[in-house]
Every structure is written in structure tokens, then in C-alpha cells.
Amino acid sequence: MNPIKFLEKQGCKVTYLDVGEDGVVKPEDVEKALRPETVLVSIMYANNEIGAIQPIAEIGKILKNHRAIFHTDACQAAGYLNLDVEKLGIDLMTVNGSKIYGPKGTGFLYAKRGIRLKPLMHGGGQEAGLRPGTENVPAIIGLSEALAKVQKRRVKESKRLIAIRDYFIKRLTKEIPKIFLNGHPKKRLPNNINISILGVEGESVVLYLDEAGIACATGSACNSEKLESSHVIMAIRNDYAYSHGSLRFTLGKDNTKKEIDYVMKVLPKVVEKLRKISATWQK
Amino acid sequence: MNPIKFLEKQGCKVTYLDVGEDGVVKPEDVEKALRPETVLVSIMYANNEIGAIQPIAEIGKILKNHRAIFHTDACQAAGYLNLDVEKLGIDLMTVNGSKIYGPKGTGFLYAKRGIRLKPLMHGGGQEAGLRPGTENVPAIIGLSEALAKVQKRRVKESKRLIAIRDYFIKRLTKEIPKIFLNGHPKKRLPNNINISILGVEGESVVLYLDEAGIACATGSACNSEKLESSHVIMAIRNDYAYSHGSLRFTLGKDNTKKEIDYVMKVLPKVVEKLRKISATWQK
Numbered sequence: 001m002n003p004i005k006f007l008e009k010q011g012c013k014v015t016y017l018d019v020g021e022d023g024v025v026k027p028e029d030v031e032k033a034l035r036p037e038t039v040l041v042s043i044m045y046a047n048n049e050i051g052a053i054q055p056i057a058e059i060g061k062i063l064k065n066h067r068a069i070f071h072t073d074a075c076q077a078a079g080y081l082n083l084d085v086e087k088l089g090i091d092l093m094t095v096n097g098s099k100i101y102g103p104k105g106t107g108f109l110y111a112k113r114g115i116r117l118k119p120l121m122h123g124g125g126q127e128a129g130l131r132p133g134t135e136n137v138p139a140i141i142g143l144s145e146a147l148a149k150v151q152k153r154r155v156k157e158s159k160r161l162i163a164i165r166d167y168f169i170k171r172l173t174k175e176i177p178k179i180f181l182n183g184h185p186k187k188r189l190p191n192n193i194n195i196s197i198l199g200v201e202g203e204s205v206v207l208y209l210d211e212a213g214i215a216c217a218t219g220s221a222c223n224s225e226k227l228e229s230s231h232v233i234m235a236i237r238n239d240y241a242y243s244h245g246s247l248r249f250t251l252g253k254d255n256t257k258k259e260i261d262y263v264m265k266v267l268p269k270v271v272e273k274l275r276k277i278s279a280t281w282q283k
Numbered sequence: 284m285n286p287i288k289f290l291e292k293q294g295c296k297v298t299y300l301d302v303g304e305d306g307v308v309k310p311e312d313v314e315k316a317l318r319p320e321t322v323l324v325s326i327m328y329a330n331n332e333i334g335a336i337q338p339i340a341e342i343g344k345i346l347k348n349h350r351a352i353f354h355t356d357a358c359q360a361a362g363y364l365n366l367d368v369e370k371l372g373i374d375l376m377t378v379n380g381s382k383i384y385g386p387k388g389t390g391f392l393y394a395k396r397g398i399r400l401k402p403l404m405h406g407g408g409q410e411a412g413l414r415p416g417t418e419n420v421p422a423i424i425g426l427s428e429a430l431a432k433v434q435k436r437r438v439k440e441s442k443r444l445i446a447i448r449d450y451f452i453k454r455l456t457k458e459i460p461k462i463f464l465n466g467h468p469k470k471r472l473p474n475n476i477n478i479s480i481l482g483v484e485g486e487s488v489v490l491y492l493d494e495a496g497i498a499c500a501t502g503s504a505c506n507s508e509k510l511e512s513s514h515v516i517m518a519i520r521n522d523y524a525y526s527h528g529s530l531r532f533t534l535g536k537d538n539t540k541k542e543i544d545y546v547m548k549v550l551p552k553v554v555e556k557l558r559k560i561s562a563t564w565q566k
Contacts, residue, residue, distance in 0.1 A: 139387065
């Protein structure tokens with residue numbers, strides 16, 4: 001959002017697309033929004049808060065006959081989804097290392113042959129003049145290895161996580177009253193659980209769970225210092241009760257079903273306690 | 284140079300200062316070049332090719348009564364020189380990790396309190412909105428530890444390296460004819476030896492020495508892919524014979540006098556061999 005807002009300030013005309021309640025962009029909306037002068041379409045592959053998987057291949061097909069360059073942010077997707085850029089019709093793709101068990105501080109931009117990029121920084125001629133600075137070779141190798149590894153095991157690992165995810169969602173919605181899943185139940189990343197718990201502040205739940213050794217988040221990690229309401233939850237719910245009470249659990253390679261059972265031992269009590277002192281909760 | 288050239292293209296008025304044969308900027312030249320509207324003075328603390336140490340503290344004094352912000356690139360200096368930004372009168376200082384045995388891919392910009400910076404990239408609000416991206420905590424800690432360590436031992440280590448450096452320079456100029464030290468013999472980094480060997484191509488010497496297990500360079504490491512003549516050697520010598528035949532040895536914490544003896548066993552033979560087939564060498 002922020003690079004786009006910055007470009008808008010520089011005079012670029014930007015169209016922001018709406019999403020449905022499931023958090024998914026409709027390919028026909030992309031098609032309708034295209035203008036002859038449109039130079040860039042950027043749709044994230046999977047959302048970082050609610051895990052909504054976007055129909056990238058379908059959008060890629062629509063853009064095939066348009067001059068616009070198609071960019072996708074695949075940071076959340078790289079561990080679980082197909083990254084075949086040709087099949088997806090992608091021109092530019094961003095992936096980072098820390099989401100796929102790679103080295104921190106790494107990432108890459110895939111650019112289709114023929115796309116000319118302008119550097120953001122100027123200095124040494126490293127990386128074909130695109131990014132100055134002594135190349136961090138171990139980190140580059142690490143990122144490449146990490147991507148190869150997660151992509152190799154992505155189908156098997158997705159299956160394993162989907163089972164845990166759906167078990168967790170089932171127990172959450174069954175055992176805690178007035179709790180709602182954000183985003184589509186199936187068109188979501190295997191590792192993403194995002195819920196709104198009415199009548200509580202998500203931030204308070206995070207703190208109580210942290211005390212019990214459970215790590216979860218409200219909103220995105222990048223904005224964890226701000227206490228602003230999640231713009232993603234607002235986009236799909238348009239209701240502060242849902243965004244204030246939203247909570248994200250993200251599963252990883254080491255998480256197990258047993259850990260979910262532990263969360264389900266702790267979380268209902270935390271919610272009950274917080275609702276007792278809540279000004280917005282009515283039984 | 285390249286960020287400045289980029290700004291120049293954007294319409295900024297830039298004055299490039301000359302250096303003497305020793306590669307050192309004269310403080311009075313800085314003073315003369317200042318205009319009332321000058322907003323930035325950037326002088327590197329020590330040069331990356333010939334190791335010339337610039338009179339930063341003197342220039343800092345001159346700038347005290349001027350609005351211009353004083354920036355120094357201290358990447359080469361951080362391991363050996365005093366980084367007391369207040370004493371030096373510095374407003375902005377860049378340091379990188381890989382030159383001080385810190386983690387690759389790291390660096391920092393010191394900014395004096397009150398200086399407002401604009402981000403180059405836009406995204407997450409990390410680092411007070413100045414640089415988006417998940418913070419690489421281990422690398423940050425590593426950089427900080429590395430700087431503390433090199434600064435702690437800098438006086439002792441400088442003394443050790445100066446002895447090796449001067450021994451090397453003495454043998455080079457004594458044992459190989461028509462070899463010249465580039466830069467000031469004393470106002471240079473303890474670890475830098477830069478010479479011009481007339482009648483040979485520096486690049487050929489690099490290759491032969493590499494075969495013998497000796498690592499050295501022509502020009503800067505950042506431009507090692509280009510075979511252009513060093514603009515630094517040209518600035519002090521204004522003679523292609525000197526820049527083509529220039530060679531840089533950089534000492535580090537593990538180098539010893541014994542290794543210099545080994546280089547002095549190999550290098551004279553390499554020079555002799557290359558001069559035999561040289562079109563520009565006359566006995």
C-alpha cells in the first residue's frame with residue numbers, strides 16, 4: 001500500500017480494488033479497472049493478515065493482452081503455493097527470506113526477461129547496477145536454498161497444515177461464542193487462522209496468550225507498533241467490532257495439533273475474563 | 284560518486300573538489316567551494332582505493348558556522364580511526380559491516396539528532412518509518428558488536444599494521460624498479476598499500492598473484508567487474524600508465540609480516556614476466 005500511496009502523491013493515478021467478504025479480488029474487477037494507459041497491476045498472491053489467496057492465474061490471463069506489467073507480492077505464498085511465473089502470467093514477483101525459513105534481511109524481485117528496472121539506490125555497480133552494495137553471498141545462497149526446500153515440500157506440508165488449521169478453526173468457532181473466521185474458509189493459506197472475537201480487544205488477548213507461551217498477532221507484523229485498526233479486516237467487515245477483536249495465528253513447520261489443544265485450553269478462559277471487564281460485550 | 288551524479292541529473296548543483304597528489308582534500312578548498320545555498324558537504328573519511336585519510340575534523344570546524352550538513356563515508360575508516368562524531372563535527376556518517384568483520388549485508392547511517400531524513404523506500408513502518416522491511420536482529424547485533432570490537436583494538440591494531448604496511452612499501456619500492464606508491468606515505472589507512480607498476484596491466488598481476496594464493500585488487504572492489512581505469516588514480520596522477528598499472532593490497536587482522544615476505548618472493552617475478560611481453564615497457 002505504502003509504495004503505491006507514495007506514487008500517488010507523485011502524481012500517478014491509482015485505482016484501489018475492493019474485495020469481497022472473503023477478502024478475494026474478483027478478476028472481472030481487475031478487467032473493468034484497466035485503462036489503456038494502465039502501466040502496472042499489483043495484486044498480492046496471498047494476504048498477510050487473513051491469508052486470502054488471490055486468483056493470480058486468472059488475472060494473469062486477463063492481463064496477457066494488455067500492456068500493464070503484472071506484479072505480485074508472493075511473500076506469504078512462497079512456502080505453500082505454486083510459483084510458476086509463466087503459468088501464472090506474472091511479470092514481477094517479490095519473495096522474502098524470513099517467511100520461508102531463509103536468512104533474515106533477504107528477499108528477491110523476479111523480473112521477466114525484457115522488463116527494464118530503474119535502481120532505487122545509486123552507488124557501486126553490483127547486481128547489474130540495480131542494487132548497490134557488496135553482495136551478501138551466504139544470504140543469497142541461503143535464500144535460494146530455503147526457497148528450493150519449501151517449494152519441494154509445499155504440497156505435503158500444505159496438507160499437514162490444512163488439517164491442523166481446520167481442526168483449530170472448528171474448535172474455535174464451536175467452543176467460543178461470538179467468534180468469527182475472517183476470510184474464505186478454503187481459499188486461504190494453509191497456515192493462516194484469522195478470527196474476530198467480539199467484545200474483546202485483540203491486543204489484550206495477544207498479551208495474555210504471550211504470558212502462556214502462545215505467540216499470535218493482531219494486524220500485520222509490520223505494523224505491530226501501531227495500535228491502528230487493521231485496514232484488511234475493515235475492508236472485508238467494515239465494522240470496528242470485528243477489527244478491534246481480530247487475532248491472527250500463523251502456523252509453521254514445527255507446529256502440531258497438540259499445540260492447538262493447548263491453545264484451546266488457554267484461549268476460552270482469556271476471552272471469558274476479558275469479556276467480563278469489556279464495555280462492548282453484552283451476553 | 285554515483286548518488287551525487289544522480290542528484291546532479293535531478294538538477295542539483297554540485298562542486299567536485301580536487302585532491303592533491305597525495306589524494307587528500309584541502310580544507311581551504313572546501314571553504315572556498317561553500318556557497319550560501321550549499322546544503323550538503325560529503326567527504327569520505329578515508330579513500331577506498333589509496334587509503335588517503337581526509338582532514339575530517341578540520342573540515343568539520345569550517346562547517347560549524349555554515350548551514351550545510353556534513354556527511355562522511357567512514358566505511359574504510361571504522362576499523363582504524365576515531366569515530367567521535369561530535370569531535371569531528373559530523374552530521375551524517377555511513378559505516379558498513381563487512382569492512383569491520385561484521386555481518387555481510389549490514390551497515391548504518393548515523394544521523395545527528397535533529398536531522399530529518401526522508402525514506403528511500405516505502406512499505407512497513409520499521410526503523411521509525413525510515414527503512415521498510417522486517418528488522419534483521421542478529422545482523423544488527425552483529426554489526427554493533429563488530430564495531431565495538433574494532434574500535435576497542437583500533438590503536439593497537441593500527442600500530443601493528445602500519446609496521447607491516449611500511450615494511451611492505453619499503454621492500455616494494457626497493458626491490459622492483461619503476462614502482463610508485465599512490466597516496467600519502469603517512470596520511471593513509473594502516474592497512475592500505477596502493478602502488479603503480481609501470482609497464483604492466485594491474486589486472487594481469489591480480490590474476491598471476493591469485494594463482495599463487497595472493498589476493499589483491501585493482502581499483503575498488505565495487506567496480507571489479509568493469510575494466511575501467513581507476514578514477515582515483517587518475518585524479519592524483521592524471522596518467523594512464525599509472526592507473527593501468529595500479530594495484531591495491533589491503534591488510535587485515537590475520538595478515539602477518541611473513542606473508543609479505545611470501546608476496547615479495549612472487550611479485551617481482553610476475554612483474555618481470557609481464558614486462559617482457561609488455562608493449563609499453565622499455566628497459
